[in-house]
Amino acid sequence: MYVKICGITDTHTANVAIRAGADAIGLVSYAQSPRHIEPAAAREVIHSARDAAADLGRQIDTVLVVRGVSITEAMRLMEEFGADVLQLHGGFDARDFEVAREAGLRVWRAASLADEPEVRAGAFGEERLLLDGSIPGSGEVWDVSTATRLSIGDEWLLAGGLSPENVQELLEASGAGGVDVSSGVESRRGVKDPDLVRAFVLNAKSARRI
Numbered sequence: 001m002y003v004k005i006c007g008i009t010d011t012h013t014a015n016v017a018i019r020a021g022a023d024a025i026g027l028v029s030y031a032q033s034p035r036h037i038e039p040a041a042a043r044e045v046i047h048s049a050r051d052a053a054a055d056l057g058r059q060i061d062t063v064l065v066v067r068g069v070s071i072t073e074a075m076r077l078m079e080e081f082g083a084d085v086l087q088l089h090g091g092f093d094a095r096d097f098e099v100a101r102e103a104g105l106r107v108w109r110a111a112s113l114a115d116e117p118e119v120r121a122g123a124f125g126e127e128r129l130l131l132d133g134s135i136p137g138s139g140e141v142w143d144v145s146t147a148t149r150l151s152i153g154d155e156w157l158l159a160g161g162l163s164p165e166n167v168q169e170l171l172e173a174s175g176a177g178g179v180d181v182s183s184g185v186e187s188r189r190g191v192k193d194p195d196l197v198r199a200f201v202l203n204a205k206s207a208r209r210i
Contacts, residue, residue: 001171002178003204004157005185005197006065007035011048013192018052020201024061025049026087026180029077030068034190035182039080046082063087063108071096075103087130097124110159121153129153130180132160164199171207179204 005017006026014025027042028035037045046062053060064081066074067089074096078086086100087108100107109126111119121129131152158176163184171179185200187193 001205001207001209002157003201004061004063004178004180005182005192005201006063006180007033007182007186007190008045008192009035009037009041009190011045013194013197014045014049015052016192016194016197017201018049018058018060019056020198021205022060022197022201023178024063024085026063026065026182027081027083028065029081030066032068039077042081042083061085065089065110067091071099075100075105078105085127092124094124097126101125112160119152121156127155129156130159131156131176162200164196164203167200168203168207171204175209177209 002023003021004024004026005022007028008014008017008025017025027037027045030036049060049062062083063085064078064083065087066077068091069077071092074086074088085106085108087110088096089110097107097109106127108128108130109124110130110132112132113119119129119131129152156176157178157180158170158174159180161184162170162179162181167179167181181200183189185192185196187196
């Protein structure tokens with residue numbers, strides 16, 4: 001089961017996530033977010049996370065999360081951050097994804113059932129789809145009965161309103177290939193709790209793929 005811990009802003013939390021077994025970390029470039037990180041600090045976090053993964057004989061994905069910018073600016077930020085994957089939120093169309101792919105970038109897409117009730121994984125040529133039940137990033141908790149109706153293709157991650165307490169149930173109900181969490185592992189807004197991160201990864205990895 002693939003697990004991404006998003007909104008990481010420091011090397012300690014990155015190392016906790018990787019050593020707990022996370023497959024990816026997300027770094028947010030969006031000034032209005034309490035999880036926003038500047039490029040220099042992000043490069044330090046990415047370097048530390050890769051070292052931690054190498055110590056464990058593992059590979060991880062470092063993901064730059066952007067919104068509210070043009071695809072040209074998103075690609076420039078990608079180069080400045082030095083991440084492995086570019087995750088695009090809101091306002092990007094299929095042509096933007098094509099431009100990024102043509103530049104040789106790995107690209108993920110964030111979407112929500114509220115905005116795209118008929119959403120399909122891979123519709124924009126993205127490597128992975130992150131699906132939220134409501135507005136991406138809102139933290140609104142999924143209704144299990146809604147999650148059980150999902151049939152959107154392969155290579156998608158469940159996001160939004162996840163916590164150590166509900167992640168296993170929602171994963172098994174939805175059939176997702178993995179999860180993306182941010183606020184659900186925080187002690188306060190923008191600050192990750194190491195114990196919650198560890199518990200979340202453990203519970204997500206314990207879910208059965210049905």
